[in-house]
Amino acid sequence: MSEDLTARARIRDAAIKLFSERGIDGASIRDIAAEAGVSSGLLRHHFGSKEALRQACDEYARDRMFALGRELVDEVGLENISLASIQPVSFPLQTYMARSMMDGSETAVALFLQTVEYGAEWAKTHGVVTDDYRAWSAVIAVMKLGVFVLRDLLELALGEDIASPTGYARMTRAFVDIFSQPLLTPEQADNLRKD
Amino acid sequence: MSEDLTARARIRDAAIKLFSERGIDGASIRDIAAEAGVSSGLLRHHFGSKEALRQACDEYARDRMFALGRELVDEVGLENISLASIQPVSFPLQTYMARSMMDGSETAVALFLQTVEYGAEWAKTHGVVTDDYRAWSAVIAVMKLGVFVLRDLLELALGEDIASPTGYARMTRAFVDIFSQPLLTPEQADNLRKD
DNA sequence: TAGACAACTACACGACTGTGTAGTCAAGCC
């Protein structure tokens, strides 16, 4: 939250931080203003209302994430993206977006539905075996969001910050381990499908 | 919320319902009292404070879930439990517990850590391939909780209530599909592990 | 130099929060 940002940008960054940590209702405009080092009146002057501030944060986070994605693809090409390299910037944005989705914000929910749609298409064209691509994609999507929304619990279980290099590596490897081996045998799967 | 329950039980059930839907901070004691059909003073008379009410709900939900699990194992044996049969009763309790975990309640967080511990042991004894059982179990646990905490989003994507028979079946089958086939090839997994 | 206008602050408002207090009412016991 450096001083060379405009007050408007500092307010927006503070809002993204506190909304992420406490949820929309849990972060008051007075807290956000204090975090940004301005009066609550100035927040109101720049954004009009708490709801408008939240919308501005949503759109900023969404556009910034898209821009980051494009930059990365342009720079290094799609096939050899290093997850670790984008993490420091994209992580707070993803965390905010996950929380905003949970709180039902319009822009965030639209992005979620779009992601589910994309995931379903991906599954179709990549040989995923299911007869309900939408459900498959939706469940994957909420499970992924769970990691962001329940970050505190995850860190408690791991004993370290998942934004730290080692914590992030442990989480990433766990994902790889989970999604590279089947947890159910074909027989177990068939049995469960009968219920 | 039937009338033949004691007022204390009605308040507790109403609290579990509203805490689940709106989170701890989002549900006021006046709303809970109204949902239970009593005055807010009576809520206070029975539970002393909002915090104590939340603790009572935590312990009730935990004990009830344990009891349900025991009953089920005693009745039908471990190997042929039908998921659908316990769903109507256990679902609200799990939803409440997930939300309470997210809100950082002590009893709920303790249960979460216990679950992660149990999951790690399960992975060890069931041939899961990973060199960080705790991380593996923790990530699985938060992903599973994500489904409860982000239930609204999931239902929006599916277009139906996941407590409905068809919605619940779609979700369960998606889980089966996801966890019965690897999403990453061994080569992809090895590449990601190098990051 | 005067005026316009954006950036910014201070303060008061009504609504809602959890909590505290006083009191009513009916059932059980001496």
Add this chain to the structure above:
DNA sequence: GGCTTGACTACACAGTCGTGTAGTTGTCTA
């Protein structure tokens, strides 16, 4: 009968919330 006790309600209190309003400052420009 009187008396205690637990279930229950009504209401007031202080604090915090989002919002509204009035006013100050500084900078650009006609």
